Amino acid sequence: MLEISITIAYFIISLALLLSFVRLVIGPSLPDRVVALEMIATITIGYIAVYTLSSGKTAFLDVAMVLALTAFLAAVGFARLVTKGGGAHVD
Amino acid sequence: MTEILVSLFLLIGCGFMLIAALGLVRMPDLPMRLHATTKAGALGAGLMVIAVGLYFFGDVGVAARSAAIIIFIVLTAPIAAHLIGRAGYFVGVPMWSETVKDELKGQYDTHEQVLLSPAKGDKDAEEQSDRS
Numbered sequence: 536m537l538e539i540s541i542t543i544a545y546f547i548i549s550l551a552l553l554l555s556f557v558r559l560v561i562g563p564s565l566p567d568r569v570v571a572l573e574m575i576a577t578i579t580i581g582y583i584a585v586y587t588l589s590s591g592k593t594a595f596l597d598v599a600m601v602l603a604l605t606a607f608l609a610a611v612g613f614a615r616l617v618t619k620g621g622g623a624h625v626d
Numbered sequence: 627m628t629e630i631l632v633s634l635f636l637l638i639g640c641g642f643m644l645i646a647a648l649g650l651v652r653m654p655d656l657p658m659r660l661h662a663t664t665k666a667g668a669l670g671a672g673l674m675v676i677a678v679g680l681y682f683f684g685d686v687g688v689a690a691r692s693a694a695i696i697i698f699i700v701l702t703a704p705i706a707a708h709l710i711g712r713a714g715y716f717v718g719v720p721m722w723s724e725t726v727k728d729e730l731k732g733q734y735d736t737h738e739q740v741l742l743s744p745a746k747g748d749k750d751a752e753e754q755s756d757r758s
Contacts (some may be wrong), residue, residue: 569710574647577646581670584677610706617710
């Protein structure tokens with residue numbers, strides 16, 4: 536029961552990761568790409584949750600916690616970079 | 627019983643994650659994309675982490691870490707979305723061509739990033755906006 540749903544979860548979440556990569560590649564502006572990066576970080580947290588279930592090693596939850604913190608800091612930094620105009624970007 | 631509950635939370639969380647990714651690809655506009663990813667993505671990740679906490683039920687360390695992850699996601703996702711949307715609006719990312727109303731248009735000085743609407747003394751604020 537649980538093995539089957541873990542396999543299905545891996546498949547669905549990989550599909551979501553693929554769709555986010557599509558937006559990361561074709562995103563017309565820099566903030567769109569930042570949104571895609573944020574989504575990829577959230578999906579990676581979900582990936583870590585599924586892997587914790589399938590491997591039984593609870594130490595991976597620390598990784599998920601640190602990843603959530605880092606993704607938030609990256610989003611704040613990107614927003615500041617975009618607002619203050621720290622480089623060329625496509626509108 | 628526990629396995630059924632864990633599978634249910636895991637699959638519902640995955641579904642919300644997929645919906646968020648679909649919205650990220652299909653929505654026509656930066657604020658709409660933010661709307662899709664922030665709400666559905668945070669809910670999906672939270673449900674999946676709840677599934678982990680249920681699977682290791684009784685382990686206090688896992689429960690505490692799961693609760694910390696969920697609280698952190700729920701606290702930081704709206705802040706990050708607000709910052710990105712604000713930056714995108716100031717940079718001038720084009721909105722959807724069928725957008726009905728833009729309430730913020732003309733309310734902000736996009737260079738100084740301060741609100742133009744005066745609290746009191748209309749003349750001073752108008753002079754300032756004329757000067758800039």
